[in-house]
Amino acid sequence: MNVLVFAEVVENEIQEITYELVGKAKQLGDVTTLVVGNADVSNINSDVIQVDAGEPLPWHYKIVEKVFEKLKPSAILFGNTLTSIDIAAQFAAQLDLPMATMVTDISAKDDGFVATSLVYGGKVLVDLALKSPAVFVVNRGSFPAEEGKGSVGNVEKLSLEELGVSDGIEFVGYIKPEVEDVDISKMDIVVSVGRGIGDEANIELAEELAEVLGGVVAGSRPVIDSGWLPKTRQVGRSGKTVTGKLYLALGISGATEHVEGVKAKNVIAINIDRNAPIFRISRCGVVADVLELVPVLIEKIREAKG
Amino acid sequence: MKICAVLRVVPDLVEEIEIEETEIVPFAYIANERDEHAVEEALILKEKAGGSVDVLGVVDEDTASDVDEPLAMAYAKGADNLIKAILSRKTFRRYEVAKGLAEFLKDKGYDVIFTGIQAIDAFAGTLGGMLARCMNLPYIGGVVEVDVQNGTLVVKKELGGGLLGEYRVSTPAILGVVSAERPLKFVPFAKLKKAMKEANIDEVDIEVPEIEGIDVLRYYEPPKPEITLLEGDPEELAEKLVEVLKEVSVL
Numbered sequence A: 001m002n003v004l005v006f007a008e009v010v011e012n013e014i015q016e017i018t019y020e021l022v023g024k025a026k027q028l029g030d031v032t033t034l035v036v037g038n039a040d041v042s043n044i045n046s047d048v049i050q051v052d053a054g055e056p057l058p059w060h061y062k063i064v065e066k067v068f069e070k071l072k073p074s075a076i077l078f079g080n081t082l083t084s085i086d087i088a089a090q091f092a093a094q095l096d097l098p099m100a101t102m103v104t105d106i107s108a109k110d111d112g113f114v115a116t117s118l119v120y121g122g123k124v125l126v127d128l129a130l131k132s133p134a135v136f137v138v139n140r141g142s143f144p145a146e147e148g149k150g151s152v153g154n155v156e157k158l159s160l161e162e163l164g165v166s167d168g169i170e171f172v173g174y175i176k177p178e179v180e181d182v183d184i185s186k187m188d189i190v191v192s193v194g195r196g197i198g199d200e201a202n203i204e205l206a207e208e209l210a211e212v213l214g215g216v217v218a219g220s221r222p223v224i225d226s227g228w229l230p231k232t233r234q235v236g237r238s239g240k241t242v243t244g245k246l247y248l249a250l251g252i253s254g255a256t257e258h259v260e261g262v263k264a265k266n267v268i269a270i271n272i273d274r275n276a277p278i279f280r281i282s283r284c285g286v287v288a289d290v291l292e293l294v295p296v297l298i299e300k301i302r303e304a305k306g
Numbered sequence B: 001m002k003i004c005a006v007l008r009v010v011p012d013l014v015e016e017i018e019i020e021e022t023e024i025v026p027f028a029y030i031a032n033e034r035d036e037h038a039v040e041e042a043l044i045l046k047e048k049a050g051g052s053v054d055v056l057g058v059v060d061e062d063t064a065s066d067v068d069e070p071l072a073m074a075y076a077k078g079a080d081n082l083i084k085a086i087l088s089r090k091t092f093r094r095y096e097v098a099k100g101l102a103e104f105l106k107d108k109g110y111d112v113i114f115t116g117i118q119a120i121d122a123f124a125g126t127l128g129g130m131l132a133r134c135m136n137l138p139y140i141g142g143v144v145e146v147d148v149q150n151g152t153l154v155v156k157k158e159l160g161g162g163l164l165g166e167y168r169v170s171t172p173a174i175l176g177v178v179s180a181e182r183p184l185k186f187v188p189f190a191k192l193k194k195a196m197k198e199a200n201i202d203e204v205d206i207e208v209p210e211i212e213g214i215d216v217l218r219y220y221e222p223p224k225p226e227i228t229l230l231e232g233d234p235e236e237l238a239e240k241l242v243e244v245l246k247e248v249s250v251l
C-alpha cells in the first residue's frame, strides 16, 4: 500500500517527528513524504514530494489534497503538532476521510486500520477501527525516529502553480520567544507546578523548594495561562523542553502536551491522584497533597544539607 | 463584528471517570478549558472591534443542563446571546458534529467563529478545521491573540517551543483558540448566581448525520507505571524523597 507522510517543518527545518512518522509508515507500505517549503530533505528515508510554498499554512490542506489524488495513498500520517493538525483536520473533512487524532499506534487490519489513541488527558486509551484511506494525527515520541532517517529516495519538486492551488491565510512572520530571565531548558534542576498547586500564593512554596535545591521554578499551561508565572517558564508542546538532571512535578497531571516537554533524566512527581498519567514517566512517584508534603520536604532538605 | 464562540462540557478529570469497554462514564462535567479560552478571546475581540458575542453551547440530551452554568458564566463576563445547540445524538466524531453545526451556522452571518482546540475527549477529529471545510471558510488553530487591522484579522498562532507566527486572515473565518491573550476573567460567585437567574438561553435542535468510516472498538486503561508509588504521612514521605534526591545526586 502507499502511505503519505506530511512532514513537520518549522522555520524551514524538518522536525524530528517527521522521521518518527516515516519510520512507522515504512512498516505499513511504500512511503512518500510531502514537504512544504525548501528544507533540506536529504535525511528522509523515503521518496519525497517537495512543494515550494513557503512555510506550512492551514490552507495547505489543498496541497495534500492534490498529492493525495496523485498517489492514492491508503494512509496519510501527520504529526500531532500545532501546524499539522490544522491541515490534517481540513484535509480529512474536505475529502470525507475518517481521521484519528492523538494516535500512539497504527496497524493494518483486514482492508482498513486499527489505531490507538491516548485521550482524556492521558487517562484512557481507545482502539479505533478506520476504513481505508484514513488520516492519522500521531503523537510525538510514539515511534523511533531512527527508522525514518537515511538517505532520501526520489525527490520530485512541484510549485503551487503546477498544483493549481492558492488561497486566503497569509503568513506575516515569526515572533521569537521572549528573552527569558532564565532558560528552563538549560537548567539542571526544575521544580514545576501544575494546577494542583491550587492558588497563586502557593507558588512561593515551589520557589522555596527550588531555592533549597538550587533550581528554578517552571509550570504547566494552566499556571502560565493564569498569569502566575511568565510564559517563558512553560514546559510542554507550546513551551520549553526540560533536559536537565531533575524535574520535580508538583500537582501536574501529565497530559500528552505537557510530557512532550519533559526530557529530564529523572522525574519525581507528587500528585494526589494515584492514577495521574505523570507517574508513567516518573522515576519516583509520591501520592500526596503537595501543600502538605512540600513544606516538610523543604525542612528535611535543609536538615540534610546541614 | 458579529462573533460566535462554541462552548462545550467535557468529563471533569479531577473526578473519577469510569472506563467501560464501549463508553466513558464521567462522574461530572465541566466546561472544556480551551472553550473557556475561546469565549474569553471572543469577548476580547468584542472589546477591540465592537459588535456582539453569541455563545453556542453544544450539548447532547445527557449533558443539556451541564452547560447552563458555563453559559451563564459567559453571560456574566459580557456575552450578548446564549444559544444551546442540542445534538440529535451523542457522537465521538467531530466531523459529524461539524456537519450538523455548519447547517445551523451557515446563514447566521458571523464574521468570526471561535472554537477551542482539541478538547480532552478529542480522538476522531478537531472541530474547528472540520467546521471550516463544511462552511467553506478559512481556518487557523493554535490561536493566542487576535487583532483587527483595516478590517482584516491579524492572528498570532503558537507553533510550539515558544515560537509564534503572525497571520492575516480575511473574514468570515473560524479561529481555533488554545489560550486567550489574558487570563480568564474571574467571576465572583454572587455574580454568577445572578447571571444564572437572568440569562436567557435559546434552544435549537441540531440534526447530526451519521457518517461511516470510523468506529470505537474499545476503551481501556493505559498500563500502570512500573514504579512503586510512595504513600504515607508527609514526614515519612519527605525522608524517602530526600533519599531519592541523594540517589540522583541532587543532594
Ligand SMILES: Cc1cc2nc3c(=O)[nH]c(=O)nc-3n(C[C@H](O)[C@H](O)[C@H](O)COP(=O)(O)OP(=O)(O)OC[C@H]3O[C@@H](n4cnc5c(N)ncnc54)[C@H](O)[C@@H]3O)c2cc1C
Residues within 6 Å of the ligand: A082, A121, A193, A194, A195, A196, A197, A198, A219, A220, A221, A222, A223, A234, A235, A236, A237, A238, A239, A240, A250, A251, A252, A253, A254, A255, A256, A257, A258, A261, A270, A271, A272, A273, A276, A288, A289, A290, A291, B034, B117, B118, B178
Ligand atoms: C495545542 C495544545 C498545546 C498545549 N501545550 C501545553 C504545554 O506546552 N504545556 C502544558 O503544560 N500543557 C499544554 N497543554 C494543555 C494540556 O493539555 C493540559 O491541559 C495541561 O498540561 C494540564 O496542566 P496541569 O497538569 O497543571 O493541570 P491538570 O490536568 O488540571 O492537573 C492538575 C493535577 O494536580 C493534581 N492535584 C490537585 N490538587 C493537588 C494537591 N493538593 N496535591 C497534589 N496534587 C494535586 C490533580 O490530581 C491533577 O493530576 C496544551 C494543550 C493543547 C490543546
Ligand SMILES: Nc1ncnc2c1ncn2[C@@H]1O[C@H](COP(=O)(O)O)[C@@H](O)[C@H]1O
Residues within 6 Å of the ligand: B006, B007, B008, B009, B032, B035, B058, B059, B091, B092, B093, B094, B097, B115, B116, B117, B118, B119, B120, B121, B122, B125, B126, B127, B128
Ligand atoms: N462531539 C462534540 N460535540 C459537541 N462539541 C464538540 C464535540 N467535539 C468537539 N466539540 C467542540 O469543538 C471544539 C473543538 O474541539 P476539538 O474537536 O476537540 O478540537 C470545542 O469547542 C469542543 O468543545
